[in-house]
Amino acid sequence: MATGIVLLFNIIRYFYYHQYLAFPFYWTFFVLTALFLSIAWWAGKQFDKVKYLSERDPLTGTYNRRTVEEYFHKVAKISDIKKQSLGVIMLDLNKFKEVNDKYGHHKGDELLIQVATALNTFVTKHDLVARWGGDEFVVLVDNMKENTANAYVKELQQAITLQNAENFPNVEASVGYAIYPQHGKSFQKLVQEADAYMYKDKKEN
Incomplete structure (x- = not known):
């Protein structure tokens, strides 16, 4: 320009x-x-x-917290106009601390990069992947429907497991989701709902 x-x-x-x-x-x-x-x-x-x-997050190349929140407000308005829903997914790696403790932080960083790659490969061009902090990621999913959300989450978990199967065979992801506007209209509320769902998934596994 x-x-x-x-x-x-x-x-x-x-x-x-x-x-x-x-x-x-x-x-x-x-x-x-x-x-x-x-x-x-x-x-x-x-x-x-x-x-x-x-x-961007300097390690994984995914978007950072500030950007994902700004992006949410934009796409939420578009979703309202189109009368569509919007998924907010929270993802946390199981046994991430064990990887760091056993192999060192450089291996932990390698795992985070692989997870980011798996997420970016899995989502569509209309979705957004962000590192929330530590071993947590947030994914905004365009027009995510409640009746297909569980199937989407399982596919996402499988994609991460397959991506890390060779180098990190025991690492899986706990995933939770919330859907705008059904589960909340503010980004903070949706993150809280998805986070609660994610930790429920983590306890069950």
């Missing part, structure tokens, strides 16, 4: 000075244009980098 603005500015500059005012045209015009474009391109890349880092 920045390069486009600079390019447009230089086109206007050319027509104003050299066509409208009839100033002599020199080759240095192209040098200055190239310089301005280079600066704009570099500034644009830095902005994109800062924006990416502000939205």
